[in-house]
Amino acid sequence: MSGGWNTIESDAGVFTYLLQNLGAKDVQFEELISLDSESLRQQSPVYGVIFLFKYPTDEKPSDKPKDGTFDHDAAENIFFAAQTIQNACGTQALLSVLLNKDGDIDIGAPLRDFKDFTTAFPADLRGEALSNSDLIRETHNSFARSSPFVDETQRTATEDDDVYHFIAYTPINGKLYELDGLQPAPISHGDCSFEEFPDKVIPVLQRRIERYPVTEIRFNLLAMVRDLRIKAREIGDVEWLQREEQKRTSWQWENALRRHNFIGFVGELMKGVVKQKIKEGTYDQWVEEAKTKTRTRYEERRKKGVADDI
Template sequence: MSGWQTIESDAGVFTHLIEELGVPDIQFEEIHTLDADALKALPQVYGVVFLFHYNQSATSNTENSSTPKDGDWDYQAAEDIFFANQTIQNACGTQAILSILLNQDINIGPTLAAFKEFTTGFPSELKGESLSNSEQIREVHNTFAKSSPFVDESTRPATSDDDAFHFVAYTVVNNKLYELDGLQRAPISHGACTKDEFPEKIISVLQKRIARYPDGEIRFNLLAVTQDKRIRARELGDEETLEAENKKREEWKFENELRKHNFVGFTIELLRGVVKDKIKTGEYDAWVKDATDKAQARIAEQQQKRRE
């Protein structure tokens, strides 16, 4: 693969991605409700990654605005913490992840530690260019892209008809709640915040952001970056949780392997076998007629619903 490929907003994808980058003892957990208790129930939370439909009128700011719609620009923080401008398509998921990990006092492994050291002191634009040009990080990122025999979306320009989605990171650094979005000019501060206060304050920030979208918009996804839940389970001797988490890891591993494979050829061969068997047994014509009748019935039902 060349360039940066699109990856899914998925806890299993992100967890195994950072493991491949050498980050230990961290996992991602999908949050299904905007409820602070959902975050409080997790072991130590380092931040959240928020995926949303990119609606210019609902984003934190426009290119020419003097202030964000929520919070305040913190230009000094752009120099003091890891903040990178996004300089390439499809990298925003991994960039949001790094915006959290590289701003926490945790073991991020040798690959990311070397990258952080290399970019320390760089302006945000150059940090973004350094990330875009990191072959090691890009190669790991791309191993989690879905295999497809069709159009490579990264090779064509975006159009106004495309549904654009974007990832941003929220995390606490130096007792402030920051929104770290590579498309913005600087980190956005949402005020003083301790790590203990983070669950309550981040939910409030996200609720305000989502409220700017039209009614019925549901294309959001929230992932918490948290300590590996198996660590606390081992400390507490909670065998049930440990078993459940190990099983979840196995499921994630299986799903990630499936993402890497192209099943179109297999499906075509399977269909050929079915057709050949139907012809051999004399059931082909009846099989096709039955399928056609069912398709027409579904179309008629849909048309009726539209009229109603």
């Protein structure tokens, strides 16, 4: 890996094993399909959520957030770090929840040492310390997709590119906070106990989504929750436990695949297929059938409003 930070996917398996590899115990992420309080409450205890959205690159900095209020005093009393480097926002959002739940969650010795080391730092120096942490950067980069084409640390976004950003929401000291390293301070959304979090955070998320055109559907929400295998064992639900174990196995397999690119293999495979089609005299027919199927799938996805990337 290079010395920079690579992009990672908004995926429950990626973020769960990020937690584990950073040293946190008995905690995981679950993806939320529906944006309602009941769905979130069913995952209880919920320590916080990470929200992925299309970042408005033309938005100008403001002394006042569009929702909530800046809490500059809280920036020194809770773990809040300014984002000082590109592509780090996913892991930074994860740590914004995790390090503010030390005590409720066993965050592990390495992260506890990091938190203790940066406690007296202002937000900008915390961000620098996070960006320069070999443990955090290398763990983050271990989940980046392998690509023979693009080095994300060298890539420069253009005006036509879609830029996505991760932020965190979590209850701390009786307040609901939005923790975004691109903002000057934590954003308070009012009083909120740990138990009230599912009911209080959903309206905040809904208001944020309502700022976008109705055609924009590329959002993703991950909840940081207690390891569901523990809950399954506590109630003696063997089938649930088996499903969770199978899910972990699947996540491990998918994460392993992310570390490899198969471009060379696919290229050689396609050469062999093309050679065989030409030999059989069916190459042109095969190409036309593939074009027709691709057009059909594209039209079906367009009618359903399914995004091609997120």
